[in-house]
Amino acid sequence: MKILTTILILSTLSFAAIGSAHEADCPYCKIKVVQNTKEQDNEVVLKVGNKRIEYRCLYCVIKDQGRYKGDLVVYAPSEKVGEPVILKRTEGKWTGPKDAVYLNTFKAHKDCAALSRAFTTKEAFAKYAKAHGQTEAKPLTLEQFITAITKPAKAAS
Amino acid sequence: MKTLSLPLALAVAALAGAQGGMPMPPNDLPKWLDANGADHLFYKPAPYNWAIDRIPAFAKDMYATGVGHAMAYEALVRGESPQLETKVYDQIHWVLKHQPTKPVDEGAISPTFQRQYGALEKVFDWAHTLHFQTIDVLAHPGWTDERREQEIEALWKFYTTQPYAITGAPMNMVFLDSFPYSGKFRAQFPKVNGLFWGYHWLQTVNYDMLFRVPVKDQAPQYAVIGERYHDAELYKTDRDFMPMTAELSPRFAKRFPMIANAFDNLHMLHDNVNDILVEPSLNEREKQEQVKIAIYRVLASTHQNEDWEDTEGKENTLHDHRHPMSMPGMGWMKGTDGDLMWMSGMGWMDMSVCAHCQIPFPDGPVWGATVSANGWTMTVRCMMCARDMASETPGKAIIRAATEDPARLLVLISDEEGNWTSNIPGVVFLEKAGDHPECSDWSRAFTSQAAFDKFIAETPELKGTASLSLTEWAQLNNGTPDTFRRIDKPNPYKP
Known part of the structure; x- marks a missing residue:
């Protein structure tokens, strides 16, 4: 029975849609989570234990991570629909794909879903930043992204 | 049941603010509304009384809600509203963190309010007694669920024999919140209003914690509910509307719709009174008159001869007793359409x-x-x-x-x-x-x-x-059901 159950769990995790059925507010910034569209993924999904929680942006996840004790997996929408950048926090240490870079230029949370995002490559970052008027933005590594968010003087409302 | 005639219903609606002015007193205000003297009613004698103390953390939080209401009312009638969001809030908040272990006589905390609004206190006290005794029945060990439910029916009968009883009819909450003073309190005093609505959350969420739940399994739930109450619900200042019983205890409200409605009507009366007490265009005599009219609107005696199911021509009046089709224990809310209603924190939901x-x-x-x-x-x-x-x-x-x-x-x-x-x-x-x-x-x-x-x-x-x-x-997790469709309509409270 254990083998059967394991197969059932694995198959469920593999094929289930990542995301929530219900339009929820972001647990951190309390603004409505922007839903995925055919052109672009927007929902950031955090998996912890048996829970899958939606956030509005990657910044909100990093800011809210302290409430979770266990290991985390975060599915961050990228420039490719259906291909999120997958980040992990294992025993407190964050890791992600080596080529991934991050944008974090929003000034107010009404813009966080658009301007706190992950990209699979620098080229994809540059294309997105240009299209969204963020021509001065620098692509951040995961470490830079997390440091920028967690340092005390971060100016974001 | 006798149906209120349409002309009378329309006349009452006209009296009740439809012309844009303050509601006018009806001709049939009960005489006891002019009597502020003490006329205490007490619990129905029963073996289950104070069984709430079996869940000590819950009991203490419930006892503290009465203290908070009384402190705020006393401050309002003593002209201390400028301190309501600061000094008085801090005092109430202290009580919420240092709760009494026994019920407190609100008259001892709000003597001025009691002298001026004694009739209102009788209505509040009697409904609060129903609150506590229904909780006591559900927390009482040794009875079957069937026996408990019989006793709650008996308590409802006991409650409604008194003139101070609030109606168990579903009421149109939009109408009850549509007067010139409506919404003033929550706009001016969002922190204290947040506490009041937090109390009402606790007073209604607990019924499903207790209803048909073995007594041994009640207290563990309060560890979660109490934490939520203290960490979040007391401090919400962005609720669209007061918490409703059927929203938070749907199983209990389905079984006892009249009690769920009575609690919601009670809580709406609280809101009306809060608004009246801070309405600057009213002098003291006018405030007392408006409070009497607000009491009249929700009394059982005001609605006793009506056929609640006969709603034709009564929409958006005092005698509008529509409810979402599958929820007889829920009054009519802003934007309700059949079984579709807006739920704070959830959005539009089809309750059926x-x-x-x-x-x-x-x-x-x-x-x-x-x-x-x-x-x-x-x-x-x-x-x-x-x-x-x-x-x-x-x-x-x-x-x-x-x-x-x-x-x-x-x-x-x-x-x-x-x-x-x-x-x-x-x-x-x-x-x-x-x-x-x-x-x-x-x-x-x-x-x-x-x-x-x-x-x-x-x-x-x-x-x-x-x-x-x-x-x-x-x-296991099966993700998003393929049958789910979002209901894409704006929040009716923030269009």
Whole structure:
């Protein structure tokens, strides 16, 4: 029975849609989570234990991570629909794909879903930043992204 | 029942502010509304009285709510409203953190208010007695659920024999909140109003914690509910409307719609009184008159000869007793359309279907489950929907679910990471994934392996299906149901 159950769990995790059925507010910034569209993924999904929680942006996840004790997996929408950048926090240490870079230029949370995002490559970052008027933005590594968010003087409302 | 004539209904509506001015007193105000003197009524003598003390943390929080209301009212009638959001708020807040261990006589805290609004206090006291005694019945050990429900029916009769009783009819909340003074208190004093609405959240959420739940399984739920109350619900200043009983305790409200309505009408009266007391265009005499009119609107005697189901021509009046079709224990809310209503924290929901998969509820005794998380409680049709809905919601959660035994309610409590504990040690689950329209057939909870085996033996299409332990079941997640459709309409409170 254990083998059967394991197969059932694995198959469920593999094929289930990542995301929530219900339009929820972001647990951190309390603004409505922007839903995925055919052109672009927007929902950031955090998996912890048996829970899958939606956030509005990657910044909100990093800011809210302290409430979770266990290991985390975060599915961050990228420039490719259906291909999120997958980040992990294992025993407190964050890791992600080596080529991934991050944008974090929003000034107010009404813009966080658009301007706190992950990209699979620098080229994809540059294309997105240009299209969204963020021509001065620098692509951040995961470490830079997390440091920028967690340092005390971060100016974001 | 005698139906109120249409001309009379329209006349009452006209008196009640339809012309844009302050409501005018009706001709049939009960005489006792002019008597502020003491006329204390007390509990129905019974062996269950103060059984609430079996859940000490809950009892203390409930006792503290009365103190907070009394402190605020006393400050308002003593002209101390400029300190309401600061000094008085701090005093109330201190009490919420240092709760009394016994009920406190509100008259001792608000003597000025009592002298000026004694008749109102009688209405409040009597309804609060109903609150506490219904809780006591549900927390009383040694009785069957059937016996408890008989006693609650008896309590309702006992309550409604008195002139101070509030009607059990569903009322149009939009109408009751439509007067020139309406909304003033919550706009001027958002922090204290947040506390009041937080109290009302606690006073209504507790019924499903207790209803048909074994006494031993009640207190563990309050560990979750009390934490939520103290950490979040007391401090919300952005609620769209006051919490409603059927929103937070849907099972209790379905069984006792008249009591759910009475509590909501009571809480609406609280809001009316708050607004009247801070309305600057009213002098003291006018405030007292408006409070009497507000009491009149919700008294059982005002609505006693009506046919509540006859709603034609009474829409948006004092005698509008419409309710969402599947929820007789819920008054008419802003934007309600059939069974569609706006729920704070959830958005638009169709209350006649599963909150997760939107399939109508199954007939029969296995009614599904409720999920309480993030301050809301929703009804779902199967265990899978309950688990997956809780899994996608931040924070701790409680599932209350039917089993194969109608007398045994399953209570599951999860931590922040979705790890569940059960009140039934041997609980096992059936989950043989199929289509959502049949989910209540293939996703269920059983009190034992033997009960599961019996069900499988009697259900050929499930032959060979293995049971899941709580741990195995908790790890499953089927994600977004393909049957769910978002209802894309704006918030009627913030159009």
